Amino acid sequence: MAKKTFRIVVLPGDGIGPEVVAEAVRVLETVSAASSDVELKLETYDFGGCAVDKYGIALTEETLQACQQADAILMGAIGGPKWGVNAKVRPEQGLLSLRKALGLYANIRPANFASESLLAHSPLKPAIAQGVNIIVVRELIGGAYFGTRKELGVSPDEDAAWDTMTYSVSEVQRITRVAAQIALAADPPLPIHSVDKANVLASSRLWRKVATETLQNEYPQLKLDHQLVDSASMIIVANPKKLNGVILTENLFGDILSDESSVIPGSLGLLPSASLAGAPSVANYAELTFKTTPGLYEPIHGSAPDIAGQGIANPIGTILSAAMLLRYSLGMDKPAKAIEEAVRKVLDSRDIGGEGLRTADLGGSHKTKDIGDKVVEILKATLMRWLVFWSLPFLSLTVLAQLHPEAPAPYYTLPSLREQAEILDRWRDERVARIPDILKKYGVDAWLMSQREHAEDTIWWSIKDATEFAPHRRTVVLFHTNSSSLTGHPNPIRWVDNTGQVWPELRAILRTYQPDRIAVNTDRNIAFAGGLHVGEWDALHEQLGDSWMEKTLRTSS
Numbered sequence: 085m086a087k088k089t090f091r092i093v094v095l096p097g098d099g100i101g102p103e104v105v106a107e108a109v110r111v112l113e114t115v116s117a118a119s120s121d122v123e124l125k126l127e128t129y130d131f132g133g134c135a136v137d138k139y140g141i142a143l144t145e146e147t148l149q150a151c152q153q154a155d156a157i158l159m160g161a162i163g164g165p166k167w168g169v170n171a172k173v174r175p176e177q178g179l180l181s182l183r184k185a186l187g188l189y190a191n192i193r194p195a196n197f198a199s200e201s202l203l204a205h206s207p208l209k210p211a212i213a214q215g216v217n218i219i220v221v222r223e224l225i226g227g228a229y230f231g232t233r234k235e236l237g238v239s240p241d242e243d244a245a246w247d248t249m250t251y252s253v254s255e256v257q258r259i260t261r262v263a264a265q266i267a268l269a270a271d272p273p274l275p276i277h278s279v280d281k282a283n284v285l286a287s288s289r290l291w292r293k294v295a296t297e298t299l300q301n302e303y304p305q306l307k308l309d310h311q312l313v314d315s316a317s318m319i320i321v322a323n324p325k326k327l328n329g330v331i332l333t334e335n336l337f338g339d340i341l342s343d344e345s346s347v348i349p350g351s352l353g354l355l356p357s358a359s360l361a362g363a364p365s366v367a368n369y370a371e372l373t374f375k376t377t378p379g380l381y382e383p384i385h386g387s388a389p390d391i392a393g394q395g396i397a398n399p400i401g402t403i404l405s406a407a408m409l410l411r412y413s414l415g416m417d418k419p420a421k422a423i424e425e426a427v428r429k430v431l432d433s434r435d436i437g438g439e440g441l442r443t444a445d446l447g448g449s450h451k452t453k454d455i456g457d458k459v460v461e462i463l464k465a466t467l468m469r470w471l472v473f474w475s476l477p478f479l480s481l482t483v484l485a486q487l488h489p490e491a492p493a494p495y496y497t498l499p500s501l502r503e504q505a506e507i508l509d510r511w512r513d514e515r516v517a518r519i520p521d522i523l524k525k526y527g528v529d530a531w532l533m534s535q536r537e538h539a540e541d542t543i544w545w546s547i548k549d550a551t552e553f554a555p556h557r558r559t560v561v562l563f564h565t566n567s568s569s570l571t572g573h574p575n576p577i578r579w580v581d582n583t584g585q586v587w588p589e590l591r592a593i594l595r596t597y598q599p600d601r602i603a604v605n606t607d608r609n610i611a612f613a614g615g616l617h618v619g620e621w622d623a624l625h626e627q628l629g630d631s632w633m634e635k636t637l638r639t640s641s
């Protein structure tokens with residue numbers, strides 16, 4: 085089978101950029117070489133100060149075109165004193181143009197500990213820093229960065245300069261949706277802290293209103309609070325865990341707050357970032373419907389001119405950016421996790437079984453390349469273990485065939501029907517055990533399924549006993565969260581009804597349990613086998629009455 089090819093543009097940039105990118109590139113090459121179905125094609129282009137020196141501009145047409153055609157971009161860092169704030173052409177302009185041209189409106193910057201062993205390096209006391217897990221979701225192509233501006237010395241008012249901070253409803257809606265998707269990807273979902281300056285700025289009042297409405301209307305299960313940016317910046321140093329979850333904020337505030345929170349885990353050199361043109365991919369690359377989410381991935385630090393050229397920069401932030409690239413743009417979550425695991429092992433101290441490697445920013449003397457070598461070594465071992473594991477049946481058949489060239493083709497026997505039923509029931513138990521968490525994730529307290537013989541809910545087939553063929557005359561099932569007042573009852577509670585007794589029992593249970601939101605499967609299009617059919621919906625309504633039906637939430641199965 086032909087390998088699926090992903091095109092990755094690499095922009096090493098300036099200062100320590102090329103040094104840290106070289107290590108992340110080796111990591112991606114390792115993943116590509118070990119994969120039997122994916123090939124990562126990496127192409128390097130000039131971007132930033134190095135492009136200013138060669139071509140007079142930071143972002144050439146050729147580089148822009150390559151980025152537009154790529155599945156994802158890996159960047160190092162750009163800028164430096166050579167092209168400082170007073171320079172005619174600044175590399176930073178190239179980065180802003182690239183973000184705008186690619187529509188990279190969602191900047192995701194996690195701040196957490198890649199290894200618990202780094203706690204001592206935090207500028208905060210360990211008790212305050214331990215457990216910090218903040219993901220800043222920063223709007224990246226609006227606000228003061230891209231509003232109209234006037235420089236000093238330009239008429240009409242030559243003594244003045246200004247920038248304007250503008251936001252539209254749709255710009256706030258789309259970044260709020262990305263924050264919500266990221267919050268929902270965690271289990272349980274993360275709270276969202278929206279940060280603004282609504283007590284002063286008009287654009288912040290719009291931000292607060294639209295973020296609130298979008299979350300209330302589209303993601304009512306998520307928790308939202310609002311913080312003013314000045315107080316949020318105090319909380320980040322005084323009690324950062326209070327902001328654990330997703331910080332949703334506009335471009336300029338996000339630039340500042342993400343730098344502030346990023347130093348908590350010990351060094352700027354540790355943290356990755358992603359800039360996306362849409363919500364991160366949740367599908368796997370092997371699924372038929374998979375589509376890449378274009379994105380640019382870079383460490384959160386700059387070009388660190390003070391240490392450039394010495395081979396001592398910390399490459400971890402860039403290596404973790406490569407992991408984010410695999411996960412968010414290419415749908416390759418498994419190798420992404422393997423990279424994160426290898427990084428943790430490299431950083432974990434020796435007394436807990438890690439390698440304890442440290443670059444100078446973390447008080448050590450290991451070089452950039454030492455860290456890359458070790459990450460690659462551990463990653464290779466993991467990927468090799470997977471390869472052997474998956475090819476074991478194939479290998480043993482090949483060996484068998486060689487030992488007995490005349491032997492008939494080997495075949496597998498199925499287990500007995502009783503053993504098959506035991507296996508199927510074990511799978512069923514695993515599925516049902518996940519349901520309470522799924523209910524919590526989607527913010528419902530219960531899930532009610534009612535059905536008749538010959539009008540079965542499709543979900544039925546995945547939760548029934550292996551030896552059951554169809555629901556009885558009427559079968560009603562009520563799933564609940566284990567943390568509810570129904571703890572002690574089986575989950576699900578199930579009634580097989582031939583006498584009509586189910587309804588009083590169900591009403592009694594609901595009265596004791598008092599769920600606020602009850603999910604019910606219905607499907608208007610697939611009358612039978614797609615959830616409740618019309619007659620059963622009416623029966624439910626008649627038996628439960630309006631007050632309970634108002635608490636139901638119709639979900640299409």
Ligand SMILES: NC(=O)c1ccc[n+]([C@@H]2O[C@H](COP(=O)([O-])OP(=O)(O)OC[C@H]3O[C@@H](n4cnc5c(N)ncnc54)[C@H](O)[C@@H]3O)[C@@H](O)[C@H]2O)c1
Pocket residue numbers: 100104160161162163164165176179352353354382384385386387388389390391396397398399401445
């Ligand atoms: N996205 C980007 O490319 C980006 C981001 C921020 C700054 N910059 C640019 O980078 C240049 C330098 O900016 P700055 O000095 O304010 O910030 P910086 O992040 O480059 O450096 C700040 C401090 O952190 C240290 N540091 C940063 N990354 C490190 C790493 N991987 N390992 C070890 N130590 C590391 C540096 O040595 C320096 O002491 C400026 O031109 C700025 O505009 C670029």
Ligand SMILES: CC(C)[C@H](C(=O)O)[C@@H](O)C(=O)O
Pocket residue numbers: 163176179180339
């Ligand atoms: C280099 C600069 C333009 C950039 C920004 O301000 O967005 C940087 O600080 C960042 O956070 O990536």
